[in-house]
Amino acid sequence: MLTRTAIYEGTVRDGREEEFFGRVRDELEPLWRRFPGVTAVRVQRLVSKDPDARPIAMILEMDFPDQQALDACLASSIRPESHAVTEAVMTLFEGRFYHLVSEVTVLTPAA
Incomplete structure (x- = not known):
């Protein structure tokens, strides 16, 4: 299995977090789920991180059975x-x- 990961490195503009993630949910997720060959789509909104971690607002992962499907x-x-x-949603980022x-x-997991 191959996973194509998109790392959204940075921050959502102040006070625009709910708008950003609402647009991701309403506008982008339906498109991502329609891609041919995709077997799973995961959208991860960070809730905490190590103090020295890079600023990551979101991670998108899409699974494919093989390179041909990708x-x-x-x-x-x-x-x-x-x-x-x-690109339109990224104006909030x-x-x-x-x-x-x-x-x-x-x-x-181990038993």
Whole structure:
């Protein structure tokens, strides 16, 4: 399994947190869930962090069974639409976002 992670490094503009995350929920999440080949979408809103951690407001993770499915997602007609909405929502954000792709191994807890 591959996970494509988007890191939203920075901060939401003062007093705009609920608006930002409301727009993520209402405008972006429906698009992310429509991407072809995606098997899971996780949106993480940070609630605490170590004192010396970088400022991360949100993490988006999308799982794909393999590289072919990820490539289909990136070539999808939904991607430009998602990017345009992301750019509009980012006016409420001070910082940047970037992507990482990782190979995932899921471990079950020890008994």
